[in-house]
Amino acid sequence: MTLAQLGWNDACAAAFAPHAAAGAVPARVTLELKGFFEVTGAEGARLGECTGKFIHDARTAADYPAIGDWVAIIPQSGDDTRAGIHAVLPRRTCFSRKAAGDQDHEQVVAANIDIVFLVSALDGNYNLHRLERYLAAAWASGAEPVVLLNKVDLNEDTAGILAELAAVCRDVPIHVISAQTRRGLKALQPYLQPGRTVALLGSSGVGKSTLINRLVGEYLQDTQEVRGPDNKGRHTTTQRELIVAPSGVIVIDTPGMRELSPWDAAAGIDAAFGDVAAVAARCKFRDCAHTVEPGCAVRAALADGSLEPVRWQTYLRMQRTTAHEIRRVNPDASRRQKTDFKKLTKALRQRVREKSGDE
Ligand SMILES: Nc1nc2c(ncn2[C@@H]2O[C@H](COP(=O)(O)OP(=O)(O)OP(=O)(O)O)[C@@H](O)[C@H]2O)c(=O)[nH]1
Numbered sequence: 001m002t003l004a005q006l007g008w009n010d011a012c013a014a015a016f017a018p019h020a021a022a023g024a025v026p027a028r029v030t031l032e033l034k035g036f037f038e039v040t041g042a043e044g045a046r047l048g049e050c051t052g053k054f055i056h057d058a059r060t061a062a063d064y065p066a067i068g069d070w071v072a073i074i075p076q077s078g079d080d081t082r083a084g085i086h087a088v089l090p091r092r093t094c095f096s097r098k099a100a101g102d103q104d105h106e107q108v109v110a111a112n113i114d115i116v117f118l119v120s121a122l123d124g125n126y127n128l129h130r131l132e133r134y135l136a137a138a139w140a141s142g143a144e145p146v147v148l149l150n151k152v153d154l155n156e157d158t159a160g161i162l163a164e165l166a167a168v169c170r171d172v173p174i175h176v177i178s179a180q181t182r183r184g185l186k187a188l189q190p191y192l193q194p195g196r197t198v199a200l201l202g203s204s205g206v207g208k209s210t211l212i213n214r215l216v217g218e219y220l221q222d223t224q225e226v227r228g229p230d231n232k233g234r235h236t237t238t239q240r241e242l243i244v245a246p247s248g249v250i251v252i253d254t255p256g257m258r259e260l261s262p263w264d265a266a267a268g269i270d271a272a273f274g275d276v277a278a279v280a281a282r283c284k285f286r287d288c289a290h291t292v293e294p295g296c297a298v299r300a301a302l303a304d305g306s307l308e309p310v311r312w313q314t315y316l317r318m319q320r321t322t323a324h325e326i327r328r329v330n331p332d333a334s335r336r337q338k339t340d341f342k343k344l345t346k347a348l349r350q351r352v353r354e355k356s357g358d359e
Pocket residue numbers: 150151152153154177178179180181202203204205206207208209210211258
């Protein structure tokens with residue numbers, strides 16, 4: 001596998017230059033497992049561990065590598081399955097979860113994603129407010145969002161939903177698809193370019209796995225299709241988190257992204273709506289409700305056109321729904337599988353060994 005196939009570009013090369021001078025080689029984090037990383041570079045995959053100096057210098061959790069990161073590694077001498085991770089290159093885009101206003105607890109879920117598909121299903125699962133919050137998360141991450149309305153085979157009546165969506169999505173493309181019947185999937189081709197990294201966000205059951213199977217095609221034979229007690233096919237995301245598809249597109253499918261709930265985006269809203277928050281901060285009264293108060297900067301900005309009404313309404317609604325949702329129990333959390341650390345480390349080592357055998 002070449003670096004370009006893993007998403008390497010000129011910007012990465014420029015950022016990497018000082019590390020190259022220090023004798024390191026670049027690699028991308030293709031799997032993450034509690035402090036261990038599978039790092040894949042031009043020479044294949046290795047088991048990467050942060051060096052003592054790295055750990056010593058790290059100030060917050062966000063400084064550590066995450067899936068999709070480019071890292072500077074130095075292969076361990078005498079062991080071609082291991083490498084030390086010396087640095088993380090600056091992230092082009094970054095999905096994280098964090099307690100609002102608490103920088104130290106920012107946990108990076110995935111990095112360097114170019115395009116994020118926000119998947120909703122049209123079969124009654126559809127929820128505008130949830131989609132808005134995913135949109136906020138995407139904007140805050142820096143990735144380019146694309147809205148996918150899946151399962152059109154179950155609900156053809158999309159006109160109303162599309163009209164409603166157009167108002168909040170603004171320039172964000174919307175595609176109506178069926179991952180199952182393949183309807184509308186051709187229109188996704190422009191996003192699926194070699195070296196580009198895509199990821200999917202959406203609640204459980206909207207069809208992310210089904211869609212990923214379509215996007216990466218036959219490659220997924222590697223991904224086990226296991227049958228759960230509910231007799232539902234389910235692929236294991238623990239074994240393969242960054243997939244280079246035969247088409248060349250790179251798909252990140254990590255439990256971290258799956259567990260990212262719309263209200264994790266709460267912290268992202270301020271980032272995505274920084275301009276709106278800045279206007280509101282100029283109101284004369286701190287507790288301004290932006291209705292009849294004198295010296296209200298929001299009403300002034302709405303009146304002189306410097307603040308778009310749709311943007312203001314979206315901001316308000318997101319704040320409201322986030323506050324509401326945040327009180328609800330996160331259903332995804334209970335689904336989170338208990339990780340058998342030993343078993344996974346063993347599997348990871350095994351995989352690295354098999355891969356290095358392939359080269
Ligand atoms: N009718 C129809 N069913 C679909 C479509 N896409 C997915 N499904 C079905 O919806 C169910 C859930 O799909 P998944 O792909 O497992 O959904 P997911 O988003 O990956 O769910 P999690 O793994 O729980 O996050 C499965 O039974 C799929 O077969 C579609 O376009 N149309």
